[in-house]
Amino acid sequence: MATRFQLSIAGESADYAAGAADRCFARLDYLENTLSRFIPDSEISRINRLTAGQELILERETWNVLRQAIEVQMWTGGTFDIGVAEHVDIFRAGKQGILNAYEVERALEQTQATKAAASLYLDPEQPRLYCVQAGMRFDLGGIGKGYALDQLGLLLAEMQIDNYTISAGDSTLLIRGAPNTDRSNWQFAIASAQDRHLLQLTDIAVSASGTFHQGHHIFDPRTGRNSGVSQYERLWVASPIAAYSDALSTGLFLLQPSEIAELVDRLAEISWVAYSLEGKLTFVGPENVPLDQQP
């Protein structure tokens, strides 16, 4: 997943925690080998090679994450979309000098049209995917890390470990229990240029997305171009499920504040949202925000 994972376990013996960590990292390797489109034997790569009329029996993990991706795509009206691997490759080819600017534009146009004609059906009752019309390749970059954290959470629950935090590249965090018996939650900070808040967190996932590291031109799956302009410097989404917090932190970034407020109000999957706008932090759904002080 081309990022760093960090696991902190509290209240267990060092040996048991180390054994659990080993199992977690082995599980990450498995998930990477299943969900990464950059591994030609992965299930996502095999999906990406399907031609019209073919179907594939999926791993439960793949089935689950694809269902979640479809949900987030629908909630966000398409600002989150996993069917954009070809677009990403075209941008990369442009940066690498394989394609010139003119060719990049024509390639994006063609790819967006091919994607619009594609039809892939994910069976709601059993782990199968049917390719009626090819033309869309998946990239789980926007949801895979969060999904991986949820899977590690299941593994740790199986090992009866209840107090931990796991971070995926510092951008998604899954938090369970507390660091010790004196406290009931873990403490994390979120900050903008002018504000900083300490959050008291337990049994929640939080993901961040921002333009600080990537510039202001944002890929918008609805147009297939880098046409998106976000007003937020950074945005955080909290959810009981890390796959949702991860995907929504990308998907909400291109939405207006009013649209975000409507989703927070409507979806039980979003606990709260925070964003940095012109240097100031704004919280949406603040009754759920476990702040040291309410904003």
Next chain:
Amino acid sequence: MHSSSHPNRRKFIRTTSAIGAGLVLGRPLNLQASTMSINDKVRLGVVGCGGRGRGVIFSNIPKIPSAHLVAVCDIIPSRREDAAAQFKEDYGIEVQTYEDFYDMLEKEELDAVVLTTPDFWHMQHAVDAMEAGLHVYCEKAMSNNMEDARKMAEGMKRTGMLLQIGRQRRSNDRYRFTHQVLLEKENMFGRLTHAIGQWNRSRIWTQQPNKRDRFKIKQLERYGFETVDQVYNWRNYKELGGGVVSDLGSHQIDIFNWFLGAYPHTVYATGNNSYFKYEQADTMATILEYDTPKGPAIGIYENISNSRAIGVYERFIGDDGAFIISEGKDNKIYRESRVKAKRWQRYIDAGYISNLADMQKYREEEVGDSGIKETAPQISYDIKNMVDMDRVYNLQAHTAHLYNFVETVRGEETLNYDAITSYKSEVCIYKIHEAINANGGRIVIDPSEYEV
């Protein structure tokens, strides 16, 4: 038969009108369900419900329409009970559980067993199952010693039952395509002169028992274990496992042998356990000398247990080109500069390989290039369409390998990797292990030692 090519499942393309639906949750119109009867399926018992066993139960078997899981067996109660309970929850199928392998054989009507147990148990279970008229899929390595591995190959010959060994790269579509089409049919790389492989890990993974696992030492002794640690970390003990060259190296050295079309006549090897201090070596290196049908070749293999930075891969160097292949991210093909691009263009035209990250299709053909701009990346090639080969599984390699076994039991395929082929590769593995255990050495292998 795998459903992706099953004719009655293909009707959905002709009857579904919703072209341009995108990715949606739903089923295509008029989709017909698979009609395979339970009586046509191969009845399987899985022995060992640890990491690999769970992979067989939950990742491999459910993707094989002709496989039917009947029973699971493990000496750890929570492992076997958890596996059966989860399978019932996921697939609604009741699976019987056993502590004892022979008890399972006696009580269940099985067609085949899948052995995912420690190496030292493989021979006895495999031979006894074949003598009882069952086919066997056995995880590699065949054993932790050459004598037992030989007994397995001989057992397969004697009984006429099937015995497939779990070196799954042998059923990996890309490895099979490389062997069948790029090497054998096209001779794309000329004479292969070097094979280089590595399997690099950050540490030797040791497991702790789950809190729910319960043992009695007397019970463990009955199954050949003296301590709880031996149950979970049997690979670290010389009496129970074959060491890193067997656990990891044998996958890759087997690929050397397969792609070079030969087995080494001489091995040089050394290793030590200086890093983790377990019984088995944690660091090893070996050089293998081959006489291939096209000329001499050298194999170089190493196993590192203190850094995973460089990953896991096999590289092959030939007169006309080179390639790196792996089950991970490292996969590239390179043309030697003395070979004209025009010659390799036919491989691109045939759809076997692509260059420029498969982006050449977007380039303006009439211009011929993409203008004067940033420095372009090094030209390399990737496998594109796996065509002109006997079959493409489009399954994860472990699933494909078990699928091939199950379909061979049904009479639909032949084994991709039977015990006799595996034994030949394991001979040189045991010789390497022998040299490592002797603190390094050179061993000449007589060709007759490879024969069964």
